[in-house]
Structures are given as structure tokens and as C-alpha cells.
Amino acid sequence: MKRLTTVILIAISTVTAGYAQKNVQSQNQSQMKLNAGIITEKIQETKQFYTENLGFGVTFENEFYLLMHTPGHQAQLSFLLPDHPSQQPLFKSRFQGEGVYLTIEVDNVDELYAKMKERGVEIKIDIRDEPWGDRHFAIEDPNGVGIDLVKYTRPAN
Template sequence: MFALTSNMYCQTKNEKTMKLNAGVVTEKLAETKKFYTEVLNFGVTFENEFYLLLHTPNKTAEISFLLPNHPSQQSLFHAPFNGHGMYLTIEVDDVDALYQNLKKKGVNIKIDLRNEPWGDRHFAIQDPNGIGIDLVKYAP
């Protein structure tokens, strides 16, 4: 789903939790914030002049965005994402209602709402960084 900055907890014998927060290095912080907050109703967990951390509406997942070449970051996190080869999958309760809502908002639908042979129902949009976002209701 990156030029990764991640926040993971290493699993030990007694620890069962591991949380992944993916990150994208991009110059488009303002456009990205607007897209995720206005189109997908994400919230802002934290923000400063070079970093943006967003959360899903139910606060179960996060994604971060970082300006490229920022002096506070190590060189591993300097190169910007090139806009290809990455996608996010977001599971939703009512994919039909979300599809209609986003169409009414004028969001560019990249893959129309469809049913897959294995039972999933989904459609896809694209964020300002070129990241494909697959919005899906999984088959029961």
C-alpha cells in the first residue's frame, strides 16, 4: 500500500500485537490532507510543517505523509514516492452508499463498482500521490 516509514511493535513470545502504520514521502501534504479528510473522512492525529499523520474514521488504522529530504529525517526517508506501484485497500460496511456519496462529491472513480467472482464488491479511486485506493466490502 510505500516509501515506508513504519511504526511497528516487534512480536515476542508473550506479545501478540503488531501494528503497522505505513507512510508515504510526498511534497503534496496539503492536497493529501484535503483528499483524505474531505473524501474519506479521515481525521488528523498529528500534523506539523513536514509530517502528517491521519487516522481512519473509526481510528483503527493510520497512514502518515512526510515531506521529502527533510533534515530531521534519516536519508532512508528522503526520496519521494514516485506515484506508481502502490495501493491501499479499505474495507467498508456499505460500499454501495460510499460509491454513490463519492460520485455525488465529484470524486474521480478509477474502477467502477463491481462484483468479483469470489464475492467481494468494490470500486477504486486514486489519491493526489497516485496511490490507488480500493474500497471494498468483503464477501461473508
């Protein structure tokens, strides 16, 4: 009986210590979500492009702001009108169409490539396999943002 009590106490101590350690870790690690934003006058064109070609949904929209989400709601992307009076100066300047890209990982890059071609979306980089393992192609949104559509695979070597 004494041995059974000892085993039970050790088990309870182990579970309690594990819970305490997990609780301390969660208190020390804050959670973050990322929502990249682009300041553009082309909000309606952008909405149409992302919904029709990439299956994005609209999370929130008003006259100067559009928040979109990927299928499955795993990521968000927002668009804001430039020079809007509700925004501080830091968020008023329009994107100039260079120096930004998005990478979107997809399950079937070949199928998506075929759909983009059927829809007449201009392909900026034809589908290809890279030595490091990516299979991808690239398009461009109405704002000049390059979009790399990729299926990650293991490198051949």
C-alpha cells in the first residue's frame, strides 16, 4: 500500500510539474498574428483579383479599408486607401508598386497554374522546379505586388 501511495504521489507531482512548466512557458510567450497591409487606391480591383483568382474571402470592409483572408482563414491581408483622414501620416502614403512580394503556399501548384492560365491572369514567372525543392510560379496583383505561388517539396539532392 505504501508503494502504491508513493507511485500515485510521483505521478501527481510529474503532472503538476508539467502543467506548471507549460503555464510558465505560455506566460512568457505572447501570441502574435500578422496582417500585412498595402496602401492603395485600387481597393475594388484588388478585392476582385484576390477573390476571383485566389479564393480569398472578405473579413471586413468599409469605404477606406479592406481586410481579406486566405481560404481556411490561416492568414490575412489588408488594403487601405491613401491619404485617408482617419489615418496617421505613417499610414497615408500610397504603395509605389515595387519592393514587396507575397509567398502563398498551395497544395496543388500545377492545378492553380492551369486555372490562372485559363482565366487569362498574366504569369510573370512560368511554373518551374527549383534546386532547393520549390515548385512555383508567380503572378502580380493590381498594385504591382509580386505573388509567388509555391508548393514546397524536398530538394532532389
